Amino acid sequence: MLVILTxxxxxxxxxVCQSCLLADSKGQxxxxxxKLGCGHAIRKLTPHQPxxxxxxxxxxxxxLE
Incomplete structure (x- = not known):
């Protein structure tokens, strides 16, 4: 499950993504x-982080799995 962290x-x-031009046709x-096609991976600080x-x-x- 994908979530946005603030x-x-x-x-x-x-x-958040509903109004983004890079979102898919369903606003996702x-x-x-x-892999996220509209962004880039961030290095994990610990092995237990998602x-x-x-x-x-x-x-x-x-x-989150």
Whole structure:
């Protein structure tokens, strides 16, 4: 499950990506084959952190499994 992390909240991508020009036709991040197509991976600080990405709009997206 993809979530958007802010300093104070965890948001659904639907709340943020709906108006993004880089989102897919359903207003979701472009997630393909386990990678975010509209952003880049961020290095993990610990092995226990989920995979995190920074989208082109500057939001941090985590893949929670």
């Amino acid at each position: 300093e104070e909240q965890i948001l659904s991508p639907t709340q 991040p472009r997630w393909r084959r386990g 995979e995190q990405y920074e989208c082109e709009m500057g939001f941090r997206i985590a893949n």
